[in-house]
Amino acid sequence: MPGLLLDTLRGTNSNKRPTWLMRQAGRYLPEYRALRAEKGGFLALVYDTEAAAEITLQPIQRFGFDGAILFSDILIVPYAMGQDLQFLAGEGPKLSPRLVDHALGTLEAVPERLSPIYETVRLVSAALDADKTMLGFAGSPWTVATYMTAGEGSRDQHETRAMAYRDPQGFQAIIDAVSQVTIEYLCGQIEAGAEAVQLFDSWAGTLSPAQFERWVIAPNAAIVAAVKARHPETPIIGFPKGAGEKLPAYARETGVDALGIDETIDPIWAARELPAGMPVQGNLDPLLLLAGGEELDQAATHVLEAFAERPHVFNLGHGIGQHTPIAHVERLLATVRGWSRG
16 A cells, blocks of 8 residues: 555645655764764765665654655766766765866766666665655756756856857757656666655756746656656656746646645745645745744644645755754654644
């Protein structure tokens, strides 16, 4: 029998709300910090399949979340496409060569870099109880392309946006290449045991409406259609962070089964404007979880009440912060689990 999370993503509006948190496996957990100190850097952990599986399961064992999100990174796709990937302390991820300076055709694909990720999915799937859902993921092409182009993250993605305007055909080739690898990557995760997958578009909020249509909606629609053709029963969550008033168009045009909503969106507006009956996910501010207290309780209840009339997965509007106290997560879960629709 599918669990509460999978039922919700398939469109069932239950009285209780399933919960998982973006970045729930990570640095706020002492057990994660201990394992990382033992094993080494982030990328080494991702490629140590037994360690990655243990990390994926840690928040399930501690908190009993309804979903286990794969411990990995969106930049595994460009790594498999042939870019070098490093995670530097205090600087974040670095990719080379940068595609703003080098042609896409100079990269030599290394598809075997995806295989250990599938093995992690298999290990976690085998260990999960039947009522828990294994969640896979990938970065959406626009967000992945911003890193591939500039070689690192940036606040406004100016180099990538400028390249997309200056050389739309060349940039389209990057988007198309990322899309094709992402289709295979998500299908590989599903075939290894992922029961639902999420497309993270962390930098979707910097684009104009026309650019959003071309670089966010169109490639995500192509990925969803291709994955659905091979795995029609697997729910796909789309999360275009920062999309704002463009969310309804994304929801209608991409074909995703559920929509992740960030903390800048009024949940009452989202409940009114998004397609009727579409499952939503979100959208508590991660900083409220860091702060805790009665405001956390009130905000969580507000989100729950706003989405009471549609299927809703309780989550944050983005990833949990590394300094978030364990007690605040426990308090949040008590609020969500104590709430009942109607």
